[in-house]
Structure formats: structure tokens, C-alpha cells
Amino acid sequence: MIVESAVIKFAGDSGDGMQLVGTLFTENVALMGNAIATFPDFPSEIRAPQGTVAGVSGFQIHFGSSGVHSPGDAPDVLVAMNPAALKANIHNLKANCMILVDSDSFGKRDIDKAGFESNPLEDDSLSGYKVVAAPITSLTKAAVSELGLDNKSADRCKNMFTLGMVLWLFNEPIEYTIQYFDQKFKKKPLIGEANKKALNAGYNYALTTEIIKSAYQVLPAKNTPGTYRNMTGNQSAAWGFMAAAEKAAKPLFLGSYPITPATDIMQELAKHKWSGARVFQAEDEIAGICSAIGAAFAGNIAVTTTSGPGMALKTEAIGLAIMTELPIVIVDVQRGGPSTGLPTKTEQSDLMQAVWGRNGESPIVVLSASRPSDCFDWAYEAVRIAVEHMTPVILLTESYLGNGAEPWKIKRLAEMPAITPRTLNQADSLWKPYSRDLDKLARSWVVPGTAGMQHRIGGLEKDECTGCVSHNPLNHEKMVHIRKEKIQRIANYIPLQKYKGKDANDLLVVCWGGQFGIVLGAVMELQEENKNIAFTNFNYINPLPKNTEEIFAKFKRIIVFELNTGQFANYLRAVLPQFKYKQYNKIQGLPFTVKELKTKFNQILSES
Amino acid sequence: METLQCLYKPKEYASDQEVKWCPGCGDYAIINAVQRAFSELNLKKEDTAIISGIGCSSRFPYYMDTFGFHTIHGRPAVIASGVKLANPELSVWIVSGDGDSLAIGGNHFIHLVRRNINVNLLLFNNEIYGLTKGQHSPTTKQGVHTKSAPFGTIENPFNVGELVLGSQGQFYARVPDTDVKLMASVFIEAEKHKGTSVVEILQNCVIFNDDTHASITAKENKANTQLILEHGKPMLFGENNNKGLRLNGLDLQVVTIGENGITEQDILIHDAHSKSTVLHNMLIQMKLPDFPVAMGVIRNVESSVYDEEFHRQITEGKKEGKYKTVDDLFFSGNTFEVN
Numbered sequence: 017m018i019v020e021s022a023v024i025k026f027a028g029d030s031g032d033g034m035q036l037v038g039t040l041f042t043e044n045v046a047l048m049g050n051a052i053a054t055f056p057d058f059p060s061e062i063r064a065p066q067g068t069v070a071g072v073s074g075f076q077i078h079f080g081s082s083g084v085h086s087p088g089d090a091p092d093v094l095v096a097m098n099p100a101a102l103k104a105n106i107h108n109l110k111a112n113c114m115i116l117v118d119s120d121s122f123g124k125r126d127i128d129k130a131g132f133e134s135n136p137l138e139d140d141s142l143s144g145y146k147v148v149a150a151p152i153t154s155l156t157k158a159a160v161s162e163l164g165l166d167n168k169s170a171d172r173c174k175n176m177f178t179l180g181m182v183l184w185l186f187n188e189p190i191e192y193t194i195q196y197f198d199q200k201f202k203k204k205p206l207i208g209e210a211n212k213k214a215l216n217a218g219y220n221y222a223l224t225t226e227i228i229k230s231a232y233q234v235l236p237a238k239n240t241p242g243t244y245r246n247m248t249g250n251q252s253a254a255w256g257f258m259a260a261a262e263k264a265a266k267p268l269f270l271g272s273y274p275i276t277p278a279t280d281i282m283q284e285l286a287k288h289k290w291s292g293a294r295v296f297q298a299e300d301e302i303a304g305i306c307s308a309i310g311a312a313f314a315g316n317i318a319v320t321t322t323s324g325p326g327m328a329l330k331t332e333a334i335g336l337a338i339m340t341e342l343p344i345v346i347v348d349v350q351r352g353g354p355s356t357g358l359p360t361k362t363e364q365s366d367l368m369q370a371v372w373g374r375n376g377e378s379p380i381v382v383l384s385a386s387r388p389s390d391c392f393d394w395a396y397e398a399v400r401i402a403v404e405h406m407t408p409v410i411l412l413t414e415s416y417l418g419n420g421a422e423p424w425k426i427k428r429l430a431e432m433p434a435i436t437p438r439t440l441n442q443a444d445s446l447w448k449p450y451s452r453d454l455d456k457l458a459r460s461w462v463v464p465g466t467a468g469m470q471h472r473i474g475g476l477e478k479d480e481c482t483g484c485v486s487h488n489p490l491n492h493e494k495m496v497h498i499r500k501e502k503i504q505r506i507a508n509y510i511p512l513q514k515y516k517g518k519d520a521n522d523l524l525v526v527c528w529g530g531q532f533g534i535v536l537g538a539v540m541e542l543q544e545e546n547k548n549i550a551f552t553n554f555n556y557i558n559p560l561p562k563n564t565e566e567i568f569a570k571f572k573r574i575i576v577f578e579l580n581t582g583q584f585a586n587y588l589r590a591v592l593p594q595f596k597y598k599q600y601n602k603i604q605g606l607p608f609t610v611k612e613l614k615t616k617f618n619q620i621l622s623e624s
Numbered sequence: 625m626e627t628l629q630c631l632y633k634p635k636e637y638a639s640d641q642e643v644k645w646c647p648g649c650g651d652y653a654i655i656n657a658v659q660r661a662f663s664e665l666n667l668k669k670e671d672t673a674i675i676s677g678i679g680c681s682s683r684f685p686y687y688m689d690t691f692g693f694h695t696i697h698g699r700p701a702v703i704a705s706g707v708k709l710a711n712p713e714l715s716v717w718i719v720s721g722d723g724d725s726l727a728i729g730g731n732h733f734i735h736l737v738r739r740n741i742n743v744n745l746l747l748f749n750n751e752i753y754g755l756t757k758g759q760h761s762p763t764t765k766q767g768v769h770t771k772s773a774p775f776g777t778i779e780n781p782f783n784v785g786e787l788v789l790g791s792q793g794q795f796y797a798r799v800p801d802t803d804v805k806l807m808a809s810v811f812i813e814a815e816k817h818k819g820t821s822v823v824e825i826l827q828n829c830v831i832f833n834d835d836t837h838a839s840i841t842a843k844e845n846k847a848n849t850q851l852i853l854e855h856g857k858p859m860l861f862g863e864n865n866n867k868g869l870r871l872n873g874l875d876l877q878v879v880t881i882g883e884n885g886i887t888e889q890d891i892l893i894h895d896a897h898s899k900s901t902v903l904h905n906m907l908i909q910m911k912l913p914d915f916p917v918a919m920g921v922i923r924n925v926e927s928s929v930y931d932e933e934f935h936r937q938i939t940e941g942k943k944e945g946k947y948k949t950v951d952d953l954f955f956s957g958n959t960f961e962v963n
Contacts, residue, residue, distance in 0.1 A: 047960045192958070239962040243955065259950045269710050271702075288953070289938050290945020296709055296934075299735040303702040306695070306732075310675070310706020313693055314714065318706070336696050426954045464673045464691035464707070464714050472639070472685050474694025475678075484641065485686065 018233045021051075021080020023088035024182065027105055028097030030073040031063045033175035037095075038075025039421075040179060044192050046246035046423050050079040051237035053388075053533060054421045055087035055607065060276070060359040067129040072104040081235040085537035087420065089609040093185070095178055097121060097152075099130035106136075114146045114228075116181065118174065120153035148228055150221065152177050159217035160210045169207065173214035180218025187233045190219050240425060247424040249388035249417035249530075250280035253321075253347060256395025258291050259427075261317040263396075264403060264435040269294045269316035271307030273326060276359045277415040278349040281321040301329035305346065309333060312342040313473070315439070315463030317399055321347040323415075324366050325356060331374055334408055338378045338499065340473045341450070341459050343402035343437075345395070347411045349418040352605045361605025362416035364529050365580035370410045371558055371587060377496045379503040381405070382557040384412040386532035389424035391417055394555060396432065403437040405506055406458040412557070414530040414579075416607050437461055443468030449483035456509070457502035504559050513561035517543065517550025523620060524571035526597075528554040528584050531608055535577055538613035547621055554584070560591060568595045575600060575620060577608065631666050634659035639689040645680060650801035650827040654748065655687060657807035658717075662690075664808070665715075665815055672715045675704040677724035679755045681748035681827070684719040698729025701736040704743050712931050715815060716743040723753045726762040726782055737791040739930040740819040744811070747824045749784060752833035765836075784824040785908030785922060789901045795821035796908070797921040800841040801828055806852065806919065813921050819929050840917045849912060853920035858891040861916050868892070869915075876906050878915060896924040 024041070028034045035056055042054050055076040064071030078088035093114045096102040098121040109115070119137065127135050136142055137149055156174040163170075176193075183190050194212055201208030222228050247255075261268035270293065272282045286295040294316065298304040305320040312318035322330060327348045337344050350366045352358025370382045381401055385394040391413055398409040440447065440460040449471040450459050462469045471483065479486035480494055515524065516539070527535045532553045539551040552567060554560070568574055575598040576585040585599040600616050602608060637659040645651045662672065672690040676682035678697035685692025691714075695703045700718045708716045725733045725747055736745070752770065753759040759772040760779065767776045788796040795817045797810045807825065814821035826837040840849045851861040851869070859869040866881045868891035879886045898904070907918040947953045 043958060047958055049960055049962055237962070241961075241963050243959050243961055245954070245957070245959045255950065255954070258953075262950050267710065269706065271706055288947075289941020290947050291950065291953070292938055292942060294709055294934070294938065296705070298702065299731055302699060303705075303732055303735070306699045306702035307706035307709070309695075310693075310703035310708075311710035312706075313703070314673070314707045314710035316710040318710075332696055333699065340693075423960075426959065428951050428954075429949065463711070465671055465711060467668075467670045470639075470669050470689050470691050472688075472692035472694065474685070474692075475696055476694065 017231070018235065019080070020235065021078060021083055022093065022186070022232055022234050023076065023078045023091045024093040024095070025074055025076040025091040025105060026095045027072055027074040027101035028175070029066050029100070030059055030061065030071050031066070032073065032097050033172065034073045034075050034097070037175045037179045038077060040193055040196060041182060042077050042421055043196070043246055044183065044188050045077070045079045045186075045234070046244070047192055048188060049236035049239070050234060051081065051084035051239060052077060052079040052246070052422050053084050053087045055416065056419045058360050067098055067100050067126050069100045069104045069130060072101050074105070079234060081237045083537065084237070085540070086534035086607070086610060089611050093182070095182065097174070097178070099126050099132055099136065102136060103130045103132060109145065111144055112146065114148060115142060116148045116150070116178070118152035118178070119149040120151045150181070150227060155217060155221060156214050159213050163206060163210050163213070165206070165210055169210065173210050176211045176214040177218035177221075180215040181222040181228070184219045184222035185228055185231055187231050190215060239423070242425045244423040244425050246421055247389055247392070248280070248419060248421045249385065249391040249413055250278070250349065250419070251284050252389055252392035252424055253385070253395040253413065253418075254281045254284035256392035257285065257317070257319055257345070257399065258288060258293060259392070259429055259432060260396045260399035260435055261293070262291070263429060263432060264317055264399065264437050266437060267292050267294060267316045268319070269296070269308060269311035270319045270321065271296045271298050271304045271311065272321045273298050273301045273304040275301070275323045275326045277351055277418045278321045278323045278326070278347065280418065281347060281349070301326040302333060305330040305333040305344070308344050309337050309342060312337070312344045313463070315461065317403065318344040319347065320344065321349070323349050323351050324353045324369070327366060327369060334380065335374045335376065335378050336475050337408040338374070338380055339475050341406045342408065343406055343461070344408045345398040345402050345411060346408060347395070347413065350412060350414045358605040360415065362414045362530070362607060363580060363603065363605060364414060364531070364578050365583060365603070366412060367557070367580065367583040367587065370412055377500065379500045380558065381407055381409040381503060381506060382412065383409060384529040384555055384557055385417055386529055386553055386555060388417050388420045388422045392424065400433065400435045401506060403435060403461070404458070404509070405456055405502065406438055406461060407503065412529060417530040439463070440469070441466060448481060449473055450478060450480065456505055457498060507559040507562045510556050510561060512563045513552060513554070513567055515550050515552035515567055520570045521550045522548035522572050523550070523617070524568070524574045525549060525551045525577060525617070526554070526574055526584075527577045528557060531577060531579060534608045534610060535613060538610045538617065541610070541614060542617055547617070549617060549621065557587070565592055568592060573598065573620065577613070579603065579607070630663045631668060632663055634663040637662050637669065637689055639687055641686050643687050644683065646831055648830040649680070650750070650829070651681060651684070651748065653801045653804050654746070654807065654825055654827065655684065657804045658688070658746070658811060660804065660808040661811035661815070664812055667715055671713065672717070673707050674717045674719060675700045675707060676719040677721070677729060679721040679724050679753070681719055681721040682724060698724055698727070699732060701725065701729060701732040701745065705736060705739070705741050708741055708743050708931050709934055712742070712935060718743055718745040720745065720747055721754070722747065722749045722751060722761045722763045726784070726787070730762070734787070734791040737788055737793040737820050737822065740792070740794060740927055741930045742818055742820070742932070744814045744821045744823070746811070747784060747822060748827040749824050750827045750829040750833055751781070751836050752829050754829045754832055758832040783908060784822070786905065788822045789905055789908065789923070793822060794819050794923065794925040794927045795921070796824070796904070796923045797821070798824045798826070798917070798919050800826045800837065800850065800919065802841045802843070810921055813924065817924055819927060839912055849916050850919045851910070851916040853894045853896070853907070853918055853922060855894055855896040855921065855924065858888060858893055860891060876910065876915065896921050899925055
């Protein structure tokens with residue numbers, strides 16, 4: 017059966033290796049040229065209680081030739097490694113979808129633990145679905161028996177047996193995964209062998225038994241021609257920073273502290289010593305940003321990465337970077353909050369913290385990425401703005417983007433925009449530490465080691481001209497305005513806002529950040545139905561693009577969609593109060609679904 | 625004299641800014657000693673960065689004609705770490721107080737020392753919060769009445785040297801703010817030491833904690849209250865330099881040469897380079913009235929230096945790396961073509 021696209025969800029115990037299976041499957045379909053979007057969803061415990069709904073780890077992937085803007089609402093195929101995984105997902109299945117289960121794990125105890133009254137495989141409750149029940153655990157054990165592995169190691173291969181079945185189901189080759197095992201287990205050939213055997217066994221089992229009646233064939237995507245690779249948002253952000261540093265011809269410095277879901281950016285950069293990237297794992301979040309500020313003072317492309325609670329800790333230091341007008345990039349991979357909140361779940365609720373969360377009048381540039389692959393571009397743009405305008409820049413991404421993956425059309429450094437740091441290398445007798453460019457109001461970057469240019473900067477207010485400490489009241493007021501104006505003028509150096517839809521329309525849908533793909537998908541479906549609806553997504557939050565007001569004025573109604581209680585809507589109310597904003601919010605640690613968005617759009621469109 | 629070949633005279637390291645410490649503040653002597661040390665070390669102004677936190681001591685960078693950064697409370701150790709890692713060629717000096725480095729910045733202090741990044745930390749210890757006007761600090765002696773402990777502080781104070789050694793510190797020195805010559809010579813040794821050098825300066829706050837170190841530093845009895853250590857020299861002190869230290873079992877003991885058959889041979893020789901911290905710790909712990917207070921470089925041991933290792937890995941990574949540019953990386957591994 018040939019299909020345009022399909023959604024598959026792998027679900028099992030945390031520890032069953034569902035994230036790995038999902039990632040390997042993604043890598044595979046990406047290599048086959050499919051468009052993809054993924055949504056890893058897992059508990060914050062490393063090994064939550066086995067067999068319980070709370071312990072279920074899931075990985076959803078949507079892949080196909082068109083219409084892949086999001087990881088998809090409900091799966092076409094659910095892989096449930098145990099009753100709990102079935103229970104956790106049963107409320108979100110398409111009618112007649114396929115459910116693949118490990119029948120070995122449906123013992124009485126497992127069924128009780130998951131909270132089922134009776135065995136769902138036997139009680140007809142799944143009659144509306146195509147259930148494929150295979151004794152995966154025992155078949156896996158049999159497949160690897162000759163290797164003499166201990167019970168636990170043999171058991172752990174069952175995820176690969178499952179992957180083998182799914183690869184067959186979607187008519188995908190297994191060679192890439194075999195190659196992966198060869199690489200990954202170079203030093204543990206026995207484990208590599210066991211995984212290969214399990215994978216092959218699963219593939220052959222699906223092929224030879226007629227247990228799965230119909231295989232799917234998903235067509236490759238109609239993407240723009242080019243060379244692609246599969247990337248998560250965190251990886252692409254890391255690569256964006258490496259590219260920016262190379263373009264700016266300055267060393268990259270990352271000072272960070274591990275925090276979910278941002279840690280992968282640090283871990284990715286730590287691998288690439290060849291690039292000269294300097295990665296400093298600090299003792300805490302404050303040390304992370306402070307080391308970056310020190311590195312910026314000393315002339316490096318300085319970055320710190322974190323998530324919400326870590327962002328809160330960095331607050332005071334961000335103020336220092338604003339006051340001293342040093343270029344650093346602060347990445348906040350948002351997660352559910354407040355406090356520790358939902359460490360592994362996505363949310364967009366740090367916007368207020370980013371824009372306003374500091375003492376004093378402390379304007380800062382805020383950007384947001386909107387797809388896993390464009391985290392690359394926004395990391396790059398954040399560096400460009402920081403070093404060309406001498407300001408800290410906050411880049412907001414989300415758990416949803418950082419962990420999600422999609423194909424990235426590879427760029428070459430030569431194609432990317434220039435990055436020209438405001439470095440001053442030669443002594444200049446007229447220069448003062450806070451002398452400014454008349455257009456940008458940015459100061460120059462004079463780093464220690466520059467002969468004859470010794471100077472002092474600090475967190476105390478300074479005289480507008482000399483840069484010496486000043487507590488003069490009128491000078492402070494002037495400096496506050498200069499710092500604000502400097503950020504506002506960045507709007508002259510960024511692209512205009514675009515929107516998708518007809519001019520002068522009835523309804524403008526506004527979103528920002530990582531919900532872009534899902535909202536776009538929903539809007540496009542309605543546009544195809546000729547509904548009067550347009551869509552715009554913001555990546556430049558502060559300052560907003562110059563034509564924002566002009567766009568808003570064209571529409572009768574504006575509605576802002578975001579995963580919080582209305583932070584961007586309130587921001588717009590403060591910045592552009594002449595418009596009325598409706599809002600639609602979700603605060604469940606989950607992304608929007610296309611279905612709920614379409615329902616909401618239709619409801620608003622029907623209101624006159 | 626070497627000073628003839630110096631790039632700058634000590635005073636030439638001063639910036640054009642008016643110094644605004646209280647009259648009589650110990651910081652004046654310290655800045656003189658720093659300028660003297662910089663001059664003898666031939667430090668280029670542009671290659672020197674002075675990073676401070678918050679507090680009276682931390683106004684220091686403004687008064688020096690080097691690169692300087694007056695940062696935020698408690699964080700100069702990490703900002704300086706970033707500076708040094710970003711540009712290892714710089715001579716990096718941290719100027720900080722007991723509140724800055726041991727209270728709000730305590731975490732950064734121990735981690736800086738543990739990592740052994742090649743910077744110098746001058747810790748102005750006046751056992752009080754000066755700039756916030758008289759609250760007790762982590763080094764205030766128990767029982768001292770302060771603005772925030774009007775009935776006497778009930779806190780146990782840190783002994784800075786013990787904290788340094790407990791954090792795997794390889795260079796620790798203690799100096800009084802009354803001895804510019806000794807301070808300058810110790811600052812020079814600190815700069816020459818590869819790794820984190822912590823110099824604790826017993827500094828006097830004339831306003832909020834005047835004379836807190838007077839029992840140690842007062843001119844009239846300093847010969848008996850200070851033991852000035854020099855590597856390779858016997859641990860002698862006293863008016864006639866005839867008192868010394870020896871080991872009695874597992875304890876240090878003050879003895880007098882010529883009494884009870886004690887000769888100079890019985891006196892311990894200071895070994896600042898000893899890897900063992902046992903004797904260094906005993907010297908650090910000595911206090912009045914039973915012992916003199918140890919001054920000078922107590923510990924100076926070569927060990928692996930973080931910033932060197934940090935850049936060694938990068939240099940090796942560059943040499944052995946599969947890629948030369950990001951383009952190489954981007955097109956490596958699993959890519960696929962769309963036509």
C-alpha cells in the first residue's frame with residue numbers, strides 16, 4: 017500500500033530502548049529521502065517504575081512525501097512493548113490503525129499493573145484496530161540464544177527485533193541499521209552481533225509469517241533538491257554556533273552547566289575539538305554564563321546554553337553583559353515550568369523571563385527558532401547580531417525542537433551571511449570604551465592584548481562619553497535610553513516579517529517558536545479549503561520586525577497560539593497596544609495537534 | 625637593580641582615576657605592592673587583565689592602567705576563568721574580598737582552585753563586609769559583634785588556607801597588608817607559579833573592623849607574631865631570630881635556640897614544594913598566642929594546569945581531526961540527496 021505519509025509511535029518502558037529505536041528508524045527514513053518530524057516524549061526519571069503508565073517512554077515520527085510539518089497528531093502504527101504502553105496511547109489512535117504488541121509482555125501482572133480490567137488482546141476492546149501480536153521477547157531470546165548472552169542482555173535486544181519488524185512493514189532497508197551496529201559496537205562485537213541477529217530475525221519474522229498482512233510504502237519527499245542530513249534541534253544549534261565562529265574567524269567558547277533538555281548542545285560541541293571549539297563545563301549555571309562573559313571580554317564568540325531554571329540563575333549575569341555591552345548568546349531550550357516543572361516536556365513559558373526578567377531597565381535581543389533544522393540558522397543569526405551590535409542575545413528554543421529531528425538541507429559556509437565583529441585592533445587615541453557607531457549605537461570590541469587600549473568596564477553605570485563610573489542622574493537616564501535605542505535599532509538590520517495568506521484577510525494566526533510547523537500545517541489545510549485565514553510566525557521577538565504593525569493592521573482579527581497562558585499575546589499587547597489579540601493556549605507539556613488547531617480556527621471563522 | 629630594565633615604573637601602572645578608598649585603608653598598601661610586583665615582572669599593561677567582583681577591594685581594576693573588569697558579586701573567579709581560557713597569553717589577576725570569594729562566591733572559589741587554572745587570586749581578608757557597612761563575613765571570628773550579629777556572631781569562620789588545601793590548592797600564601805615588600809615578593813611568586821595562586825592578604829578595614837589583625841601585624845610585636853616562611857630556609861622568628869619551629873611527635877612546637885639543648889639543626893626547614901599537605905596544613909593552622917602566624921608562600925607545588933590541558937586537547941583535536949572546516953563536517957556521515 018503506497019501512502020503519502022505515515023505516523024508511527026514506538027512506546028515502551030523507559031529502559032526498553034524506545035528512544036534509540038525511534039532515532040534509528042528516523043535516520044533510516046531520512047536516508048531514504050523522506051520528510052520527517054519527530055517527537056520524543058519520555059518521563060524525567062531514568063528508569064520509572066517498570067510496567068506502569070508513568071514509566072512509558074514514547075517516540076513519534078511522522079514521515080512522508082508531503083504535508084510533514086509536525087510529528088503528526090495520532091499514529092497510523094503504534095508499537096506497544098507492554099500493556100502500559102498501550103494504555104498510555106489508546107486514547108490517541110486513529111480508527112483502524114495498526115497496533116503492534118509484544119504478546120509475551122501481556123501476562124496477568126503486566127495487565128494489572130497497567131490498569132486494565134482484563135487482557136485487551138482477548139477482550140475485544142481492540143476490535144476497531146488491526147492488532148498484530150507477536151511473541152517478541154521469546155523470539156528475540158531464541159534468535160540470540162547461540163551467542164550465550166546472559167538473560168538480561170538477550171532481553172535487551174527485543175527493541176531491535178521490533179525495529180526489524182517495523183522496517184519490513186514500511187518496506188525500508190535494514191543495511192543502514194546493520195552499519196550502525198558495526199560502528200557502535202566496534203569494541204563490543206558480541207553485543208553488536210546480538211543486535212544484528214535480533215534485527216534480522218524481526219525483519220525475517222515479519223516477512224515470512226503472514227502475521228502482518230499489508231506493508232506500507234512511503235514515497236520520498238518532494239523536497240528542494242540538495243544534500244540533506246537528519247538533525248535534531250540541539251545538534252543543529254551546536255553546528256550553527258560552529259559555523260558562526262568560523263565565519264567570524266574567532267574561537268568559539270561555550271560555558272555551560274548540564275540541564276535537560278539543553279545538555280545535548282554542550283555535548284555536541286565537546287565532540288568537535290578539531291574545530292577549536294572551547295567547551296567549559298562549569299560548576300553551576302552562574303559559572304556557565306560568567307565564564308562566557310569572561311570569554312567575550314577576551315574576544316571569543318561566547319555562548320551559554322541552558323533551560324528555564326538555569327536561565328533564572330543566569331539572570332544577574334545577563335544584566336552585567338547588557339551593562340558592559342558584551343556580545344554573548346544565551347540559549348534557553350524551554351521546558352515546562354515554573355521551578356523544576358516538567359523537565360522532559362515542552363513549553364513556551366520563558367518568554368517573559370527572556371524579554372523582561374532582569375533588574376533595572378535591561379533591554380536585550382530575543383530570538384526564537386521554529387524548526388529543529390532552523391535552530392542552525394537562529395544560532396548563527398544570534399551570533400551575528402551579538403557581535404555586530406555588541407549585545408547579549410537570548411535564543412529561545414524548546415524541548416520540542418531540541419529533541420525533535422528533521423532533515424536539514426546542508427549549507428556551505430560560503431553561502432551564509434557575513435559576520436563582522438566590531439573588533440578594534442589598533443590603538444586609536446580618540447576611542448573611548450563606550451564610543452558608539454552613529455547608526456547602530458554599538459560600541460567597539462577592544463579585547464585584552466590590544467596595545468595602548470587598556471580600559472576598564474564593569475557593572476556600574478558609566479559616563480556616556482568617557483566610560484568612567486558615573487552616578488550623575490541625567491547621565492543614567494541618558495544611558496538607559498541609549499541602551500534601549502541600541503536594541504530597537506537592530507530592527508533596521510533584520511528582515512521584514514512575512515505572512516502566508518491573502519492580503520487584507522479576515523483572520524491572522526500568529527505564533528512564535530517551535531509550534532510553527534504544527535500551526536502552519538493546520539492553516540494550510542484550511543487554506544486549501546479556501547478559508548479566509550493567514551499565518552505569521554515570529555522569530556525576532558525583540559525587537560519585532562519593523563513591518564509588524566503594518567501586517568497586523570491588514571487583518572480584522574488576530575489570534576496568538578502558544579504553549580503558555582498568553583505571554584507573547586501580552587507582549588504584543590504591551591508593544592503594539594492598538595490591536596486586539598485573541599489567544600489560544602495549551603499548558604500540558606505537549607505540543608498542539610493539527611486537529612485541535614483546525615477546530616479552533618473553524619470556530620473563530622464561524623464567529624462573525 | 626633589575627628595575628632599570630622594567631617596562632614601567634610601579635606608579636606607571638596606575639590609571640588616571642581617583643582612588644576612592646577610605647583614608648588609612650589597607651588597600652592602598654596592597655595596590656602599591658601590586659604595582660611594584662607588576663613592574664618587576666615586566667608585565668605589559670595590555671597583556672594584563674584584572675578581574676574583580678563586588679566590594680571595596682573590587683574597585684581595584686579602576687585604579688590600574690591595565691585591562692580591567694569590575695563584575696558582579698562573587699563571580700570574578702569564573703569570569704577570570706573565561707578570560708584565561710579564551711586567551712591563555714594574558715596574565716590574569718582576580719581581586720576579591722572575603723565576602724565576595726568565600727560567601728556568595730564560595731562555590732566558584734573552590735572550583736577555581738580545584739581546577740588549577742593559571743590565574744592569581746588576591747583575597748583581601750578584612751573579616752568583615754566593608755562596602756555593605758559592617759556585617760560579618762565567613763572569616764569573621766566567632767563572637768565578634770557586627771551590624772547583623774549585634775549579640776556576637778555564632779558562625780565558625782573559614783581558615784582560607786585550609787579551604788585552599790581542601791580544594792586541592794597548589795599555591796597558597798598569606799601576607800599582612802603592612803608589609804609592602806613581602807606582599808610584592810609573594811605576588812611575584814604567585815605570578816610565576818603555574819596554576820591557581822591564592823594569596824590571602826590580612827587587610828585592615830579602618831571603618832568597620834579596625835585592627836582586627838593588629839595582634840598579628842602590629843609593628844612592636846610582629847617579630848614574635850609572624851613567622852615569615854621562605855622555601856629552603858629554617859622556620860625562624862623572634863626579635864633575635866632565635867625562636868623556631870620543630871616537630872614534637874605529630875605536633876609543631878615553638879622552641880628557642882640555645883634553650884634545652886636546641887640548636888639550629890633542630891629547626892624545621894620550610895619546603896613549599898612538598899606535595900604532602902600535612903606540614904603546610906599545620907603551618908596554616910598556627911595561631912596566636914601559642915604560635916606565630918605563618919606568612920609568605922606556604923605551599924607552591926607544580927601540578928597539572930587546567931588551561932594547558934584544555935588547550936592541549938584542542939591542539940591535538942585539530943591535528944588529528946577528520947575535518948578542517950565546518951563544510952567537511954556538514955557533508956560527512958549519513959547524508960542523502962534529493963533531486
